[in-house]
Amino acid sequence: MTSLASRLKGRSELGVAALLGAVGALVLIDAARLVVPYSQSDPVGPKTLPIIVGGLLLVCAVLLAVNVLRGGRGEAEAGEDVDLTHPSDWKTVLPLAGAFIANILLIDWAGWVISGTVLFWGSVWALGSRHYVRDGLISLALALLTFYGFYLGLGIALPAGLLEGIL
Template sequence: MTTVEKTEEKPSWKDRSELGVCALLALLGVLVLSDAIRIPTDFAQRGPVGPKAVPVVVGVLLLVTAALLVRDVLRGGRGEAEAGEDVDLTAPSDWRTVLLLSAAFLANAALIGVVGFPISGAVLFWGAAYALGSRNFVRDPLIAAAMSIVTFVLFDSLLGVPLPGGPLMEVF
C-alpha cells in the first residue's frame, strides 16, 4: 500500500485580498491620528474633552481594527460572498444608470454656484429619480423641488450651514 501525502498549499495573495482592506484601514488610521495631533489647542475649550479626543479615538480604533483584521485573515478567515436576495451577481453593470446619476451630480456641482442650491438641488433630486427609473414627469419635479427647498431651509436656517441661495433667494 502506498501512502498518499497531503501537501498543504500556502494561500496565495489572491486568497488574502482582504489584506488590502487592512492596509487601507491602517493608512486611514495613521492619517486621522496625524491630523488629530496637529489640531491646535489654544482656543476656548468647553468641558473636559478637547477637540483632539474624538479624532484620536477614531484613529486608534481604525488601527486596532486593521490589526485584528490582519490577524483574522492570516489565520484563514475570509469574508462572506454577497448573498443579496434580489441581486444577480452575474449581471453586467447598468452603465446607463451610472452615467445618468453622474450627470445629475455633475449638473448639481456646475449649477450650485450659478443658480443656488434650491434649483441645483431640485435638478439633482429629479435627475437621480429619473436615473433610477421614475418616469412621472409631473410628480417627480414637484417632489424634487420640495425636497430641495426643505433641505435648503434645514441646512441654512436650522443647522446654520450656509448654502448658496442664488437668484431665488433674492426674490424672497
C-alpha cells in the same frame, strides 16, 4: 508572486483594511501635532483619545487584513428591498452619484430649483425610469414645492440662483 496575486483576487475587502489603516494613521499623525500644555485641571489632555482611537483603527486594520487573507468575508447587509444575488450594479450607482455631484456643483450658482430638478430627474433616470416627460414634470414640481415650502413654511431661503427675481 502568482500565489500572492491569486490570494488578492476577490479580496477587495482589503481596501477596507487599507482605509481603516489610513484613517488610523491620520488620526495618530494629527494627534502627534497637538501640544499638551501641562495642566492640573486636565491631566488627560487632548491627545489621549485620538491616540486610543488611532490605535484601535490600526489594530482593526491589521486584524481585518489578516482575517480577509485567511478567507474571512464581511456579510453584505441585506434588507427588504435588497437582492444580493447579483453583484453591485455600478451602472445604477455611478449615474446616481453623478446626479448628486451635479447638484453640488449647480446649487449655489444655478439655485435649488434647477439643481434639485436635475438631481431628482437624474436619480430617477439612473434608477431605471424612462418616462422622461412625466419625470421631468414631477422633478420640477418637487423642486418648486420644496423651494416655496422651505421659504414660506420654515423661513429658510434656499438659493434662487439663476432664477433670482423670477421666483
